[in-house]
Amino acid sequence: MSVPITPITTTLIAPVISVSMPLQVTGIGASYSQFLQSLGTYNYGAEYFYIAASTLPEIGQPVFYNHFDANGNSISVFMPFAVDPYQSRPALFYETESDQIILTGLSSLQFTVYAGKTVYFKFFATIAYIGNELDDRNLPQGDNLFEELEKAEGISFFDDYCNYLIDNE
Amino acid sequence: MALKRELIQFTIVNSTDCDYNIPMFQQNVYSINATTKYSWDVTTAVLSCGTGTIIVNSVTYPLSYTATLTGLISALNALGFGFFCTETIFGSTYIYVVDDTNVYGDLDLCPSGITTTTTTTTTTAGTTTSTTTSSTTAPSTTTTSSTTTTTTDIPTTSTTSTTTTAPTTSTTTSTTTPPPTTTTTSTTTSCVGTFTLINNSGDLDISGMLIGGASVIVTSGSFPSTPATTINGTPDTSLTIPNVYGLQLTSVTSGIAGQTITVFDSLGNSQTQTISIGTNNIIFNGVDFNCITTVQIVCNAAGATTTTSTTTSTTAPPTSTTTTTSTTTAPETSTTTTTSTTTAPETSTTTTTSTTTAPETSTTTTTSTTTAPETSTTTTTSTTTAPETSTTTTTTTVAPTTTTTSTTTSTTTLLAAPLRVENTLSLDISVSDVTVNAVTATPLTGSYPIPAGENRDLTTTQFGTYSITVTFTNTITGQRITVTDSNGTSQCQTVNTSSTFTYTNCVVNGLTQVLILCEDGVC
Numbered sequence: 001m002s003v004p005i006t007p008i009t010t011t012l013i014a015p016v017i018s019v020s021m022p023l024q025v026t027g028i029g030a031s032y033s034q035f036l037q038s039l040g041t042y043n044y045g046a047e048y049f050y051i052a053a054s055t056l057p058e059i060g061q062p063v064f065y066n067h068f069d070a071n072g073n074s075i076s077v078f079m080p081f082a083v084d085p086y087q088s089r090p091a092l093f094y095e096t097e098s099d100q101i102i103l104t105g106l107s108s109l110q111f112t113v114y115a116g117k118t119v120y121f122k123f124f125a126t127i128a129y130i131g132n133e134l135d136d137r138n139l140p141q142g143d144n145l146f147e148e149l150e151k152a153e154g155i156s157f158f159d160d161y162c163n164y165l166i167d168n169e
Numbered sequence: 170m171a172l173k174r175e176l177i178q179f180t181i182v183n184s185t186d187c188d189y190n191i192p193m194f195q196q197n198v199y200s201i202n203a204t205t206k207y208s209w210d211v212t213t214a215v216l217s218c219g220t221g222t223i224i225v226n227s228v229t230y231p232l233s234y235t236a237t238l239t240g241l242i243s244a245l246n247a248l249g250f251g252f253f254c255t256e257t258i259f260g261s262t263y264i265y266v267v268d269d270t271n272v273y274g275d276l277d278l279c280p281s282g283i284t285t286t287t288t289t290t291t292t293t294a295g296t297t298t299s300t301t302t303s304s305t306t307a308p309s310t311t312t313t314s315s316t317t318t319t320t321t322d323i324p325t326t327s328t329t330s331t332t333t334t335a336p337t338t339s340t341t342t343s344t345t346t347p348p349p350t351t352t353t354t355s356t357t358t359s360c361v362g363t364f365t366l367i368n369n370s371g372d373l374d375i376s377g378m379l380i381g382g383a384s385v386i387v388t389s390g391s392f393p394s395t396p397a398t399t400i401n402g403t404p405d406t407s408l409t410i411p412n413v414y415g416l417q418l419t420s421v422t423s424g425i426a427g428q429t430i431t432v433f434d435s436l437g438n439s440q441t442q443t444i445s446i447g448t449n450n451i452i453f454n455g456v457d458f459n460c461i462t463t464v465q466i467v468c469n470a471a472g473a474t475t476t477t478s479t480t481t482s483t484t485a486p487p488t489s490t491t492t493t494t495s496t497t498t499a500p501e502t503s504t505t506t507t508t509s510t511t512t513a514p515e516t517s518t519t520t521t522t523s524t525t526t527a528p529e530t531s532t533t534t535t536t537s538t539t540t541a542p543e544t545s546t547t548t549t550t551s552t553t554t555a556p557e558t559s560t561t562t563t564t565t566t567v568a569p570t571t572t573t574t575s576t577t578t579s580t581t582t583l584l585a586a587p588l589r590v591e592n593t594l595s596l597d598i599s600v601s602d603v604t605v606n607a608v609t610a611t612p613l614t615g616s617y618p619i620p621a622g623e624n625r626d627l628t629t630t631q632f633g634t635y636s637i638t639v640t641f642t643n644t645i646t647g648q649r650i651t652v653t654d655s656n657g658t659s660q661c662q663t664v665n666t667s668s669t670f671t672y673t674n675c676v677v678n679g680l681t682q683v684l685i686l687c688e689d690g691v692c
Contacts (some may be wrong), residue, residue: 017200035177121181146596
C-alpha cells in the first residue's frame with residue numbers, strides 16, 4: 001500500500017533555472033520578468049537572433065518558434081540557425097524579418113538548455129508600442145499633438161504663449 | 170503607434186540535473202527565476218504500477234506514466250505546471266520542482282483503493298446427455314458331438330481339418346471436436362474535453378463557437394447564447410485532448426459598451442476581452458483543454474468584476490472505461506459415435522478323421538462342432554454437449570481520486586517501575602523474589618530480599634496478563650500479601666509460613682503500577 005509523499009518546501013537563495021540580463025556598463029538592465037510584463041504593451045519583432053555557449057553541442061539542438069495562427073491554434077516552426085564562424089566561442093545566428101518572429105507573451109522560442117549549462121542569448125528587436133511623442137510632427141496634418149488637441153477642443157491655449165512670456169519678463 | 174529598435178540579451182543558466190526545454194519569452198513559465206522548491210523523497214516509492222496522483226493548487230491530478238523515474242518526470246512535466254527534475258542527496262532520491270506560483274501537495278504513487286474492479290462472470294453450463302446402450306447377445310451354441318472309438322491294430326491315420334472363420338467386422342466412427350472458440354473484444358473509450366458557456370451579460374448574443382477551427386458539440390442548451398443562459402458541450406471529437414486550441418466565439422453581438430468575456434482554461438489560466446459594440450468574432454488564443462477540468466467561458470455585464478479564481482468544475486480523473494468481453498464457446502456439438510460390431514467368427518470345424526486300418530476294421534469318426542456366432546454389439550449413442558458459454562465482463566472504473574492524509578502520532582511512555590512492593594505494614598515478611606510470567610522482576614534500586622519496613626520499585630519487560638509469584642519468608646502468622654494489578658483487580662492471600670504465592674491473570678500494562686502490598690492481618 002502506498003503512502004502519499006508530502007513535499008518538503010524550501011526557499012532557495014538563487015533560482016535553479018535563471019534567465020537574467022547580463023551585467024552592462026550602465027548597470028543591470030531590465031529583468032526577465034520586466035521584459036515579460038512589457039509584452040502586450042510592447043510587441044517585439046525580432047530581426048536577428050544570436051545564441052552562444054561554451055561548447056557547440058549545447059546550442060546545437062533545434063530551436064522552434066511557437067505561436068498561434070489566426071484561429072488561435074498552436075503552431076510550431078523550426079528555426080534553422082546557422083553557425084557564426086567569426087566568434088571566439090561557439091555561436092549560432094538566425095536572421096529574419098521583423099514581422100516573422102513576433103514575441104507577444106503567448107508566443108515562445110523553445111530550445112533545450114542542457115543540465116548544468118549556461119546559454120547566452122541575444123536578439124535585435126523592432127519594438128512596436130502604443131504611444132507617441134508629444135512634439136511628433138509626423139501626423140497627417142503636419143501638426144504636433146498639442147496643436148491637434150487645441151483644434152479638436154476649439155481652444156487656442158498656447159497661442160501667443162511665447163509673446164506672453166516675453167512681455168512678462 | 171511608435172517603433173524603436175533595441176538589443177535584448179539574456180543569460181540562461183540551468184543549474185538542475187535535467188535538460189530543460191525552455192519556452193523563452195512565454196508568460197506563465199513558472200520555474201524560471203523561481204526559488205520556492207518542493208521536494209518529494211521517492212527513494213522507496215514503488216513506480217511499477219505506472220499510475221499516481223499529485224495535488225497542485227489543492228486539485229488532485231491523475232498521473233499515468235511509464236513505470237520508471239524518467240517516465241514519472243515526463244508525466245509531471247506534461248501537467249503544464251513547473252519544471253520537475255530529480256536529484257540525489259545523501260543516497261536519497263528526490264523529485265523536485267521550483268515554482269513560486271503554484272502550490273504543490275502530496276505525491277501519491279501507485280495509490281491503492283482508487284480503482285474499483287467489478288468482475289462479473291457468467292458461466293452457463295452445458296446440458297450433457299449421455300445415453301449408452303449396450304447390447305450383448307450371448308452366443309447360441311449348438312454342439313453336436315459323437316464319438317465312436319474303435320481300437321484297431323496298427324492304425325493308419327489320415328486327418329483332414331478344415332476351419333472356417335467368419336469375418337470380424339469392426340466399425341469405428343470418430344468425430345473430431347474442434348477447439349473452443351474464444352472471442353475477445355476490448356473497447357477503450359477516452360474522455361473528451363468539456364466547456365461551459367455562461368452568459369451573465371446584460372446584452373451579449375453569441376451565435377456559435379469554434380474550438381480548434383471545428384464546430385463544438387452542444388450537450389445542453391443551444392446556440393445562440395443569450396443573457397442568463399448556459400450552454401454546455403464538448404470540442405469536436407476529431408480533436409486531440411489534451412491540447413491547446415484557439416477558441417472562437419462567432420458573431421458576438423453587443424449593444425452595450427464595456428461588457429467582457431473571460432475564458433478560464435483547463436489549467437486555470439484566464440483571458441478576458443472587452444467586447445465592443447457591434448458584431449464581431451472573438452478569438453481566444455492558446456486555450457488549454459484537458460480531460461479533467463471544464464473550460465469556462467463567462468460573459469460579464471459591463472462593470473462586472475471578473476472572477477479570477479478558477480472554478481474548475483471537477484477533480485474527477487479522466488473517465489476511462491475499458492470493457493473486455495471474452496466469450497468462450499465450447500464446441501456446439503461434440504458427437505462421438507463408436508460402433509463396434511464384433512462378430513465372433515462362426516466357427517465351423519469339421520474334423521474328419523478317417524482311419525483306415527486293417528481291412529477288417531474301418532472306423533469313421535465325424536465330429537462336427539458348430540458354434541453360432543457370438544455377436545457383441547456395443548452402441549454408444551449420442552453424447553451431446555450443449556455449447557458452454559463463458560462470458561467475462563470486466564469493467565474498471567477509476568473513481569474520483571480523493572487523498573486524505575491523516576497522521577496520528579501517539580507516543581506512550583511506559584513506567585520505569587511497572588511493579589512496586591510495599592512492605593512497611595507487615596510484621597516480618599521478607600520478600601525474596603517477585604516474578605511476572607516466571608521472569609524475575611528486577612528492583613530498580615537495591616536488591617532482593619525486601620525486608621519488612623521497606624518499599625521497593627520493580628521493573629519488568631513482561632507486559633500482558635500473566636501470573637505473578639511472590640516468594641517470601643516469615644515467622645509470624647496472620648499476615649497477608651495483596652496483589653493489585655494494572656486493572657485494579659486485587660487478589661489477597663494469607664501468610665502462614667514461608668512460601669511462594671501465585672496470583673493468576675494479573676494485568677501488567679506498564680501504565681498503571683502493580684502493587685504488591687504486605688500487611689499485618691489475614692485476608
